Amino acid sequence: MPPALTPDAIRAHSSARWIGTRIECLDTIDSTNSHVRSLGLEGAADGTVVTAEEQTAGRGRLGRSWVSPRGRNLYLSILLRSGLDASLLSQLSLTAGLAACEAVGEWCAATLKWPNDVLIGGRKVVGILAELEARDSDRFVVLGIGVNVNMSRAELPAELADKATSIAIECGREVDRAQVAGRLLTHLERRYDQLHRDGFAEIAAAWNRLSAMVGRQIRVDEPGGIVTGEVLGLAPDGALCLKREDGREHRVIAGDVTVLGGYDRVGSGE
Ligand code: BTN
Secondary structure: OOOOOOHHHHHOOOOOOOOOOOEEEEEEEOOHHHHHHHHHHOOOOOOOEEEEEEEOOOEOHHHOEOOOOOOOOEEEEEEEOOOOOHHHHHHHHHHHHHHHHHHHOOOOOOEEEOOOEEEEOOEEEEEEEEEEEEEOOEEEEEEEEEEOOOOOHHHOOHHHOOOEOOHHHHHOOOOOHHHHHHHHHHHHHHHHHHHHHHOOHHHHHHHHHHEOOOOOEEEEEEOOEEEEEEEEEEOOOOOEEEEOOOOOEEEEOOOEEEEOOOOOOOOOOO
């Protein structure tokens, strides 16, 4: 087993100033998102970070679970309080995806898939779950990030073998999880401060540059049905803009996206 994560080891690789002022590194937890939600309700400070060596009930988007084997990957949640409301939640999670893509990019060429998956060679390496807590006057967001760091191919569940990967699989060597966590916090703070200072336009432009989707044909399973079209890019409000076959534009606000024809090895440099 690799050394357990510690606050000092993570801070040694982070230049974030307020994200991670408090870091808790847990051993086993059901879900770091659930734990941070409890800390938030108890009044914990903006930027509090929790990691775990393993999650017994890791949660993903759309009610899915998140595979969380012990000591291999990064399971991290952050409490964010400052000036957020429900309308900013999608911008915040897109911003987090961009920051995670930039962090993983320090090891391997990585790309973004809407809304906030990070891919290497077309396979998912990071997932993000942003949850808004709005109870009476207590409003905060729990930003949960799962990074497949050192999981080997053999450790991937069979149903994920074609869809998921890890930094180690792609780099061909194991990677220091504390370093990945520290770089992640650094990029997150920079992009989050930018979102609050300058708004979403610059973030959307950077997202479009790192996206593997612009110009591709996709299918979206939306709450109202299935839509296909060519991706034009991210709109300033966070919606994904498509050109449908009849030439009309369509905005995707929520849904599950499939890139038709697959990603091949987009972004892997191969
Ligand atoms: C997705 O489905 O893509 C989102 C996955 C989010 C997983 C992370 S791991 C840390 C945090 N705790 C959770 O229970 N989920 C998030």
